[in-house]
Amino acid sequence: MKIKCIGILTSGGDAPGMNAAIRAITRSAIYNGIRVKGIYRGYKGLMMGEIEEFHTESVSNIIQHGGTILKSARCQEFHTQEGRQKAYTTLRSEGIDALVVCGGDGTFTGARLFAQEFDFPIIGVPCTIDNDLSGTDFTIGYDTALNTIVDAVDKIKDTANSHERLFFIEVMGRDAGYLALNGAIATGAEAAIIPEIETGIDQLEAFISRGFRKSKNSSIVLVAESDITGGAIGVAERLKKEHPEYEARITILGHIQRGGSPTAADRILASRLGAAAIDALIDDQRNIMVGVVNDRVVYVPFNKAIKHEKKMDTSLLSVLKVVSN
Numbered sequence: 598m599k600i601k602c603i604g605i606l607t608s609g610g611d612a613p614g615m616n617a618a619i620r621a622i623t624r625s626a627i628y629n630g631i632r633v634k635g636i637y638r639g640y641k642g643l644m645m646g647e648i649e650e651f652h653t654e655s656v657s658n659i660i661q662h663g664g665t666i667l668k669s670a671r672c673q674e675f676h677t678q679e680g681r682q683k684a685y686t687t688l689r690s691e692g693i694d695a696l697v698v699c700g701g702d703g704t705f706t707g708a709r710l711f712a713q714e715f716d717f718p719i720i721g722v723p724c725t726i727d728n729d730l731s732g733t734d735f736t737i738g739y740d741t742a743l744n745t746i747v748d749a750v751d752k753i754k755d756t757a758n759s760h761e762r763l764f765f766i767e768v769m770g771r772d773a774g775y776l777a778l779n780g781a782i783a784t785g786a787e788a789a790i791i792p793e794i795e796t797g798i799d800q801l802e803a804f805i806s807r808g809f810r811k812s813k814n815s816s817i818v819l820v821a822e823s824d825i826t827g828g829a830i831g832v833a834e835r836l837k838k839e840h841p842e843y844e845a846r847i848t849i850l851g852h853i854q855r856g857g858s859p860t861a862a863d864r865i866l867a868s869r870l871g872a873a874a875i876d877a878l879i880d881d882q883r884n885i886m887v888g889v890v891n892d893r894v895v896y897v898p899f900n901k902a903i904k905h906e907k908k909m910d911t912s913l914l915s916v917l918k919v920v921s922n
């Protein structure tokens with residue numbers, strides 16, 4: 598089937614670079630003679646018909662901005678059959694014959710269900726700061742979030758050194774340790790506590806005392822937000838029970854990690870993957886995510902992209918251990 602009109606939406610947690618992706622998808626579609634409709638507020642807006650025709654100039658001057666001009670939402674109703682039926686009715690009435698969805702795990706889980714139920718072509722563009730999708734080396738937004746973490750931790754290190762303190766710094770990543778682990782390597786932290794690897798209290802104490810011995814003044818530990826790690830507060834409480842001699846300070850970086858102007862790497866990745874999404878549709882690809890592996894664009898079936906399958910590169914832990922020694 599020749600695609601004549603696509604809809605674009607952004608869904609789930611926003612990620613810096615989403616705007617660059619919207620721009621690339623829009624421009625690439627128009628370049629190939631395909632009409633574009635912007636769908637506001639993710640699947641929720643799709644069900645409600647919050648849709649606008651997009652032109653080349655609709656996406657002017659947005660590449661440098663964080664957030665998403667299309668807004669985003671997490672939508673429970675799309676998890677129901679009725680919700681998805683509503684969405685399908687909107688697509689038919691708008692004359693949209695394919696969707697490009699920008700988001701992460703939850704977005705693609707919904708897309709996969711919808712595509713199967715209605716035999717509707719959907720292409721996913723991986724946008725999440727968590728970098729937790731399988732089948733792509735990087736997701737859009739991850740590099741910017743990592744740089745935000747580096748910037749923040751560098752600042753905390755100044756005060757940690759001055760006061761000779763131990764800091765637990767919690768970073769995002771909902772059950773994925775990429776931001777914590779690579780953030781720790783990039784900032785010269787003593788350790789990363791991540792959900793993928795269990796860290797005992799003795800091990801943690803060893804990291805911290807090594808940090809103090811090494812610099813004689815401070816120690817920094819990055820903790821991935823997760824029920825498994827207990828987050829920075831949980832880790833600090835565990836340590837205090839066994840080692841009351843440590844008085845820790847806690848910083849939760851929070852949503853600052855999701856905002857800001859995307860890095861060059863994220864803008865380029867978003868531009869490549871946005872264009873690749875349209876190439877994929879023209880190539881008759883259906884229900885796949887576009888990704889990048891070894892710097893080449895790849896097509897990954899949704900069920901392979903969805904999380905819990907992405908393997909953490911544990912050699913990075915050894916790197917952290919060696920360089921923080």
Ligand code: F6P
Nearest residue numbers: 610701725726727769770771855
């Ligand atoms: O998935 C992206 C993410 O930023 C996670 O790292 C974090 O756990 C979650 O979203 C926070 O979601 P919300 O903005 O809905 O609180």
